[in-house]
Amino acid sequence: MTDHARALVLFSGGQDSTTCLAWALSRYAHVETIGFDYGQRHIVELTVRPTILEKLRELSPDWARKLGEDHLIALPVISTVSECALTRDVAIAIQDNGLPNTFVPGRNLLFLTVAAMLAYRRGLTVLVGGMCETDFSGYPDCRDGTLKALQVALNLGMATDLALETPLMWLGKAQTWQLAQEVGGEALVNLIRDETHTCYLGERHWHDWGRGCGECPACALRMKGYREFMQHLTEDLT
């Protein structure tokens, strides 16, 4: 049986993937991280990554010992593929599945395939991703069934026994904060609140639930989840 003690975490610098990283550090012997630079508008996600890694190391000597290399992988192919419908002779239209053809689906399939290829080369046997059905059920590449089918295809195609773990799959946003609390206590909750980035607009204004514009859907979801979590904490204490 493959020893599943070495993990690779898809780490974007957001709340979800940072929680997954801490979760992985709490259960695996060695943890590396991978991030993707594909010309995304919110490059701030990528600039916050090194700070978060440094602060996770400061939080726990055990985590500092386990945390291995961070791999930042350029994937310009995502914008290449995105531009194909916009700049060429195909009209922008709503497709049979109800999504516009300007939307690039399958991004997580690509991320996980590249991560699996890197994991193979690095001798890592677990992939950890923050995909979640609860809040983003509109994205078919975040669904549990998709990811299980992909694990089968990746393992057949690479003759490996990689496990694809998605600890947030069935958690709501308040429960994701709760998971951080369980894994790393209040210090981790505060680290995630203060350092991670979720805002679609790339804003970094201070709020009680973390930094962001405070208006976009990602900020609204984050604020709601944090406040629910804090309310439960308070109720538990009284």
Add this chain to the structure above:
Amino acid sequence: MTDHARALVLFSGGQDSTTCLAWALSRYAHVETIGFDYGQRHIVELTVRPTILEKLRELSPDWARKLGEDHLIALPVISTVSECALTRDVAIAIQDNGLPNTFVPGRNLLFLTVAAMLAYRRGLTVLVGGMCETDFSGYPDCRDGTLKALQVALNLGMATDLALETPLMWLGKAQTWQLAQEVGGEALVNLIRDETHTCYLGERHWHDWGRGCGECPACALRMKGYREFMQHLTEDLT
């Protein structure tokens, strides 16, 4: 039901993918092509592609009408991932599965995932690839089971009904020439023999079976297949 009349062919400029392209032109209403530039040593494969496309158009007005855009996609991520074991702190070693960790597995998984993403954007519903178990059974990402699992994962992940066709899956090299004969007659066989590139070393010396170094495993396989095919042709005539 999805109308499976528009295809995207993985086209490298080799014998197999050119045969697949002709096969696709003989059965689909619209056919586009995709090739990948990942810094491969034998860039000659990529320089022969435009010539082959031009000559296929000359061969048949029907094919000229059906043949749509050619997409050449840069995938430097393949060399990025390849270098991770070579340049970093992981020793080069034979892995549990008997393959060295310098080998990058899953390349076809990546090609097909990117092709599926492009197909989505272009409104193409069939992917055609020249993967084959007969001659390359050592590559797990060429196996029929892998590709069928990948079709499931891609379709779940993109909410599509893409069909992944591999017309060469169970054919030997002589049978691949036979397929070219059936699809496009002697003119296509000659086109494939004279214009496609298979040689690992990137050599373009003339032989009766096409161009190449004549010594590497790819040339040896190609020569053997062509000669078997020609012998059957001769026997059929006598």
